[in-house]
Amino acid sequence: MRFQPIDQYSAGLKADTRASVYQSTKSTHEKRTKLLFDQFAAPDRLRELAGEIKQHAIENLDTYLPQVEARLKANGAQVHWAGTAESACAAVLKIMRDRGATKMVKAKTMVSEEIELAHYLEKHGLEALETDLGEFIVQIDDDHPSHIVRPIIHKNRREIATSFEREGLGAYNDDPGTITRRARHFLRHKYLEADVGLTGANFVSAESGRIVLVTNEGNSRFCLAATKCHIALVGIEKIVPRDRDLSILLNLLGRSGTAQDLTVYTEFISGPKSPAQPDGPEEMHVIFVDNGRTEVLASDCREILRCIRCGACLNVCPVYRQASGHAYRSVYPGPVGAVLSPLLMKDKFPQKADLPKASSLCGACNEVCPVNIPIPDLLLRLRNRAKEENVPSPGTPPMGAWALMASQPTAWKAALAGGKLLNYVPTKLIPVPALQAWADKRALPAWRGGEFRKWMRQRAQ
Amino acid sequence: MTDDREAIFSRVRGALAPLRERAPLPQYDADMAVLRKMIAGRDLAELLAERMKRVSAHAYTSAAAVADFLKAGGWTRGYCDPALWPQLAPHFGAGFTVETDFDRKRVDDYAFGITRAAGAVAESGTIVLNDAATSRRLAALAPWVHIAVVERAAIFSDLTQAVAALGQDRNVIWVTGPSKTADVEGILIEGVHGPGVQIALIV
Numbered sequence: 291m292r293f294q295p296i297d298q299y300s301a302g303l304k305a306d307t308r309a310s311v312y313q314s315t316k317s318t319h320e321k322r323t324k325l326l327f328d329q330f331a332a333p334d335r336l337r338e339l340a341g342e343i344k345q346h347a348i349e350n351l352d353t354y355l356p357q358v359e360a361r362l363k364a365n366g367a368q369v370h371w372a373g374t375a376e377s378a379c380a381a382v383l384k385i386m387r388d389r390g391a392t393k394m395v396k397a398k399t400m401v402s403e404e405i406e407l408a409h410y411l412e413k414h415g416l417e418a419l420e421t422d423l424g425e426f427i428v429q430i431d432d433d434h435p436s437h438i439v440r441p442i443i444h445k446n447r448r449e450i451a452t453s454f455e456r457e458g459l460g461a462y463n464d465d466p467g468t469i470t471r472r473a474r475h476f477l478r479h480k481y482l483e484a485d486v487g488l489t490g491a492n493f494v495s496a497e498s499g500r501i502v503l504v505t506n507e508g509n510s511r512f513c514l515a516a517t518k519c520h521i522a523l524v525g526i527e528k529i530v531p532r533d534r535d536l537s538i539l540l541n542l543l544g545r546s547g548t549a550q551d552l553t554v555y556t557e558f559i560s561g562p563k564s565p566a567q568p569d570g571p572e573e574m575h576v577i578f579v580d581n582g583r584t585e586v587l588a589s590d591c592r593e594i595l596r597c598i599r600c601g602a603c604l605n606v607c608p609v610y611r612q613a614s615g616h617a618y619r620s621v622y623p624g625p626v627g628a629v630l631s632p633l634l635m636k637d638k639f640p641q642k643a644d645l646p647k648a649s650s651l652c653g654a655c656n657e658v659c660p661v662n663i664p665i666p667d668l669l670l671r672l673r674n675r676a677k678e679e680n681v682p683s684p685g686t687p688p689m690g691a692w693a694l695m696a697s698q699p700t701a702w703k704a705a706l707a708g709g710k711l712l713n714y715v716p717t718k719l720i721p722v723p724a725l726q727a728w729a730d731k732r733a734l735p736a737w738r739g740g741e742f743r744k745w746m747r748q749r750a751q
Numbered sequence: 752m753t754d755d756r757e758a759i760f761s762r763v764r765g766a767l768a769p770l771r772e773r774a775p776l777p778q779y780d781a782d783m784a785v786l787r788k789m790i791a792g793r794d795l796a797e798l799l800a801e802r803m804k805r806v807s808a809h810a811y812t813s814a815a816a817v818a819d820f821l822k823a824g825g826w827t828r829g830y831c832d833p834a835l836w837p838q839l840a841p842h843f844g845a846g847f848t849v850e851t852d853f854d855r856k857r858v859d860d861y862a863f864g865i866t867r868a869a870g871a872v873a874e875s876g877t878i879v880l881n882d883a884a885t886s887r888r889l890a891a892l893a894p895w896v897h898i899a900v901v902e903r904a905a906i907f908s909d910l911t912q913a914v915a916a917l918g919q920d921r922n923v924i925w926v927t928g929p930s931k932t933a934d935v936e937g938i939l940i941e942g943v944h945g946p947g948v949q950i951a952l953i954v
C-alpha cells in the first residue's frame with residue numbers, strides 16, 4: 291500500500307464534497323471562536339474547568355453510577371445495563387416486545403449508531419425511524435453519517451432532492467426550505483403513530499438523575515410529546531456530578547458545536563411525564579451502555595471519555611477538512627474518532643490503528659475542545675500502543691536502513707559527506723512524477739550535512 | 752441484564768483501582784459562565800426581548816399586538832390553554848377560531864398554540880416550559896407558531912440561575928428561538944419539527 295488508508299478514502303472524494311466539507315467546517319469554527327472570545331473574558335479557563343468536572347466524573351464512576359441509578363429509580367424510571375452492543379439492542383427489543391410496540395421514532399443518538407440499533411430492530415420486524423433531518427436522509431439513502439453534529443455534511447441539495455423524489459416525498463425540488471417542509475410534514479405523522487420514542491442523553495446529573503437532551507430541530511421533544519414510552523440510550527461516561535455543573539457544560543456545548551449561545555431545545559427529563567400532563571411518556575427506560583467504555587477507562591487514554599460530542603475538533607482539523615468523515619470508517623470521525631474509534635474496537639484495535647497516525651499533531655483539536663481533551667497526547671499514546679503490539683503500518687516508509695545508518699558513526703559520516711552530491715543533482719529532471727510535482731513549487735535547500743558537528747568541535751576547543 | 756450490571760460495575764472498579772489519586776471535584780464560582788457585562792443594570796424583560804430577537808424569536812408585551820401579528824401572518828386558527836383564554840379572548844376578537852382542546856388527530860389544523868411558560872432566561876433569550884405550566888406538550892410544539900405567556904417576575908437573568916431553579920418538575924424544556932436546522936448545505940431553515948415562529952408574550 292502506497293498511502294495510509296485515510297488518504298486512499300479521501301483521494302476518492304468528489305471535488306464538491308471536499309469543498310463543502312471544507313467551507314462549512316471552517317465557517318463554523320470561525321464563528322465559534324469569535325463568539326467565545328467576544329463573550330467571555332477567559333474562555334480557556336471555562337474549557338479547563340469543564341474538563342476538570344468531566345475528568346472527576348469519569349474517575350469516580352464507581353460512585354456516580356450507583357448513585358444515578360438510585361436517583362433515576364426514585365424518579366420513576368426503569369434502569370437497564372448493557373455491557374455490549376448486542377445486549378443494548380436486545381434490551382431495546384425486549385422493552386418494545388413487552389409493550390407490544392412495533393414502531394419507534396428515534397432522535398439523534400451516537401450510541402444507537404454505535405450499536406447499529408435501527409438495523410437490528412428492522413431485522414426483527416420493527417420500524418425504527420430517524421427523525422433528525424440529516425439522520426433521516428442518511429437512513430433513506432442507507433448511508434452513514436460523516437460528522438457527529440452535521441451527519442450529511444458530505445451531501446448536497448441535489449442529491450437530497452433526488453432521494454426525496456425516489457422515496458415518494460414529492461417531485462424533485464432542491465430548495466432547502468422545501469426539503470425541510472416535506473420532511474416536517476412526513477415525520478410529524480410518524481411521531482404521532484409511533485409507540486416508542488428513543489433518545490440519547492447529552493448529560494446525566496448524578497445528583498438529581500436529570501437527563502439533559504439538546505437538539506435544534508425539536509425532534510427529541512416531539513418524540514417525548516407524541517409517544518407513550520421513552521427509552522434513553524446513555525453511554526456510561528455521560529455522567530456529571532451535580533446540576534450546577536450543567537450550566538458550565540451547556541454554555542460551552544452550543545457555542546463550541548454550532549456557534550450558538552445555546553442550542554434551541556434543551557430538555558431536562560427526570561422521569562415519565564407528570565400525571566396531570568396529557569402528552570408524553572408514561573413509561574421511561576434508561577439503558578446505560580458500556581460497549582468498550584470500561585476498556586477505555588482502564589487505558590491511558592481515559593481522558594477521551596470526557597468528550598461531549600460537540601464536533602468542534604472535527605471542524606478545526608486540517609485532516610478532517612480534507613478527508614471528510616467516511617475516511618475514518620467509524621461512527622466517530624475526526625480527531626475524537628481517531629482516538630475513540632480504535633479504542634472501542636477492543637481486541638480488534640489493529641483494524642483502526644492507522645487512525646491515530648492520520649494527524650499532523652498540530653494541536654488545534656485540543657485548543658478548541660470544550661472539555662480540554664489533550665487529543666494529540668492521546669494520539670501519540672495510541673501510536674505507541676500500535677508499535678508495541680506490532681501492528682503493521684501500511685504507508686509508512688521502512689526505517690530499517692535509516693536505523694542502521696544512524697547507529698553506525700562511520701556510515702553516518704560517510705552519508706553526510708555523500709549527501710553533498712545532492713547539491714549537484716538537477717531535481718527537476720528526475721523522471722519521477724511525484725518528485726517533479728514537488729520540485730515544481732519548491733527548491734531543496736543546499737545540503738549542509740556535517741556543518742553542525744564542525745561547529746561543535748570548534749566550540750569545544 | 753443483572754449480569755451486565757455486575758459486569759460493568761466490576762470493570763469500572765477494576766479500571767479505577769490502579770489510579771493512585773482521583774481527579775478532585777473542582778470548586779468554582781457558579782457565576783463563571785454568566786455574561787455579567789450584558790446583564791448588569793438591564794431591565795430583564797427588555798433584555799429578554801432583545802436577546803430573543805437575536806435568535807429570530809419575537810417578544811410582545813400586549814396581547815392585542817400578538818393577535819395583530821397572527822392575523823397579518825394568516826394564522827387565525829389555533830389552540831389556547833383553557834386557563835388563559837378568558838383573559839386573552841377579548842384581545843383577539845372576531846376572525847379567530849380558537850380551541851381549548853388539542854386533538855392530536857388534527858395536528859395540522861392548529862396554526863398556533865398558546866401556552867403558559869414557567870419562566871424565561873434573559874441572557875440567552877430563552878423561554879422555560881415545564882409540565883406544570885404547559886397545558887399540552889404537543890400544543891406548544893406542533894403548531895407553526897408558539898406563543899408562550901411569560902410572567903415578568905419569572906424572568907431569570909442567566910442560565911446559571913435557571914439551572915438552580917429547575918425544581919421538582921419532571922420535565923423542563925428551554926426553548927431558544929424557533930426550531931431550526933442547517934443540515935442541508937449549512938443553510939439555516941426554521942421550523943423543522945417544532946414551531947417556525949416562536950413568540951413570548953410578556954405579562
Ligand code: SF4
Nearest residue numbers: 597598600601603659
Ligand atoms: S473531543 Fe472535544 S472537541 Fe471533539 S467532539 Fe469531543 S468534546 Fe468536542
